Amino acid sequence: MNCFDCDRRELTVAAVAVCSVCGAGVCATHVRTEAEQVREPANPGEVMHDRSARRLTCSTCRAAEEAV
Ligand SMILES: [Zn+2]
Ligand SMILES: [Zn+2]
Numbered sequence: 270m271n272c273f274d275c276d277r278r279e280l281t282v283a284a285v286a287v288c289s290v291c292g293a294g295v296c297a298t299h300v301r302t303e304a305e306q307v308r309e310p311a312n313p314g315e316v317m318h319d320r321s322a323r324r325l326t327c328s329t330c331r332a333a334e335e336a337v
Pocket of ligand 2: 288289290291292293326327328329330331
């Protein structure tokens with residue numbers, strides 16, 4: 270798979286990740302990494318998880334989320 274953002278600029282760059290929002294392939298330049306706190310529903314008797322998950326998005330989806 271190639272980077273979608275690069276492809277739109279008529280470049281061919283191998284993707285290193287897949288956007289978790291739109292599913293586009295993203296190269297190292299365009300990938301956006303963020304740690305997301307995993308919050309599980311508070312069900313009685315279940316162990317609460319408090320850890321960070323890695324979330325990879327493309328620059329387009331990252332910009333869209335920041336604009337909200
Ligand atoms: Zn790219
Ligand atoms: Zn995306």
